[in-house]
Amino acid sequence: MDESGALRSCRASGHAGAGRTGTDIVCAAVSVLMRTAVRALSGKKGITIRCDAPEPGFLLLEADYTAEGRDFLAAAGVFLTEGIASVVEEYPQHCTLTIRRT
Numbered sequence: 001m002d003e004s005g006a007l008r009s010c011r012a013s014g015h016a017g018a019g020r021t022g023t024d025i026v027c028a029a030v031s032v033l034m035r036t037a038v039r040a041l042s043g044k045k046g047i048t049i050r051c052d053a054p055e056p057g058f059l060l061l062e063a064d065y066t067a068e069g070r071d072f073l074a075a076a077g078v079f080l081t082e083g084i085a086s087v088v089e090e091y092p093q094h095c096t097l098t099i100r101r102t
Helices: 025-041 070-090
Strands: 009-013 047-052 058-065
Touching (some): 025 047, 025 058, 025 070
Antiparallel strands (some): 047 058
């Protein structure tokens, strides 16, 4: 997140190891949160996103914005932060959250 609170990038990587591949509830939860953010931001006026998922277990979302998109991008940052934080609280041995301010 930048100084205005807008989401600038988010990366999910690795496998949680909380279950077999394809049935891991932690991986599923983080994947749904990330994919929802990508879908919500795609095509939003004032926001340009780049998304890359070169391999299973890795997703990178990067965003640029104009003044028109800043508030929505800030809300997306809160959505992802709170969502992933709740997964970390429930499964701390399988998931971590690191926030870097730019």
